[in-house]
Amino acid sequence: MKCKLLILAAVLFNISIAVAQSPGEIDSKERITISDDVDSPKKNNFKISLTSLIFGNYQLQYERSLTKRIGLVVGYSFIPKGAVPFRTQLNDLTADSEDTQGIFENAELGYKAFTPEIRFYLGKGYGKGFYVAPFYRNVRYDITNVNFTFSSEPAGVTKQNLAMGGELTANSFGLQLGAQFHLGKHIILDWWIVGPHYGTSKGDFVGITDRNLTTFEQQELKKELDNIELPLSDIKSEVNARGAKINVSGPWGGVRSGISLGYRF
Numbered sequence: 001m002k003c004k005l006l007i008l009a010a011v012l013f014n015i016s017i018a019v020a021q022s023p024g025e026i027d028s029k030e031r032i033t034i035s036d037d038v039d040s041p042k043k044n045n046f047k048i049s050l051t052s053l054i055f056g057n058y059q060l061q062y063e064r065s066l067t068k069r070i071g072l073v074v075g076y077s078f079i080p081k082g083a084v085p086f087r088t089q090l091n092d093l094t095a096d097s098e099d100t101q102g103i104f105e106n107a108e109l110g111y112k113a114f115t116p117e118i119r120f121y122l123g124k125g126y127g128k129g130f131y132v133a134p135f136y137r138n139v140r141y142d143i144t145n146v147n148f149t150f151s152s153e154p155a156g157v158t159k160q161n162l163a164m165g166g167e168l169t170a171n172s173f174g175l176q177l178g179a180q181f182h183l184g185k186h187i188i189l190d191w192w193i194v195g196p197h198y199g200t201s202k203g204d205f206v207g208i209t210d211r212n213l214t215t216f217e218q219q220e221l222k223k224e225l226d227n228i229e230l231p232l233s234d235i236k237s238e239v240n241a242r243g244a245k246i247n248v249s250g251p252w253g254g255v256r257s258g259i260s261l262g263y264r265f
Contacts, residue, residue: 041065041126047190047262052077055085057111061190061260068125073117073133081110081142103147106163110142117176127188127264133176137197139252141168148207148244150220162221162244164207170252172199188262195256201233201249208243 049059059077066072079085084107115137123129144165152160174197181189213221218239225237225244233250 041068042186042264043126045127045188045262045264047188047260049077049258049260051258056080056082059258059260061262063119063127065126069121071119071121071127071131073119073135075113075115075117077111077113077115079109079111081108083107084109106145106147108144111140113137113139121180123179127180128182130179131177133178133195135174135176135195135197137170137172137174137199139170139172141203143168143205146205148221148224150217150224152214152217152220154216160213160217162207162209164205164244164246166203166205166246168201168203168248170199170201172197172252172254174198174256176256182264186263186265188264190260190262192256192258192260196253197256198251198253201252203246203248205246205248206243207245212241213239213243 043065045063047061047063049057049061052059057077057079059075061073061075063071063073084104115135117133117135119131119133121127121129121131123131145163146165148162148164149159150162152158174195176192176195178190178192178195180191183189218241221244222237222239225235225239225246228235228237228246230248230250233248236247238245
């Protein structure tokens with residue numbers, strides 16, 4: 001009888017220990033799971049540039065953290081087709097030249113750019129801190145209604161206009177220096193401190209007249225196009241009775257800088 005009582009007591013004692021320990025073990029596991037979820041890094045973010053909006057340029061970026069220190073960024077920016085930005089100021093700059101006066105009066109510009117980059121973070125990582133980012137940039141400008149005026153008779157009193165348009169493409173490589181800050185759990189601020197880039201460009205522009213040009217008009221139009229000056233660019237023009245064609249090629253460069261605001265997840 002005593003033996004049976006001892007066995008029953010031992011069983012009850014073991015059950016009481018298991019019951020007493022189970023809630024603590026479950027709570028511990030839950031705490032670990034919750035803690036791991038809170039502390040796990042958010043590896044994605046989506047951003048829009050605030051500074052470029054001033055120029056009607058919409059710049060979007062998606063970033064994915066590949067490792068703690070390395071991130072892949074894909075950027076796309078565009079300007080909807082419309083009037084050339086700061087057209088009034090450009091016309092004022094060309095007002096002193098009879099050959100180029102009003103050249104942008106009716107011009108329209110569209111723009112798009114694709115910019116992939118690899119970021120190497122020097123700070124805390126996972127999209128936070130100072131970074132160095134080599135990048136490639138492809139840019140395409142769609143330009144129409146650039147107006148050229150030329151004489152149609154020797155006295156130079158009568159003038160004719162030729163509207164030209166086409167596409168300019170540029171490819172360049174550069175190095176971006178910047179810093180990215182986490183403003184809370186989901187909001188980020190990306191500061192492009194400076195990002196110089198350099199490459200080449202090529203463009204073709206065509207203008208077609210509504211009638212055949214005389215030999216004199218072709219000569220005058222040729223002079224007008226040959227007077228175009230673009231720094232470090234090679235410009236070749238061809239003129240015939242139905243209009244003209246311009247080929248532009250040369251180096252291309254610039255500097256990326258600005259501030260973006262984004263959401264990380």
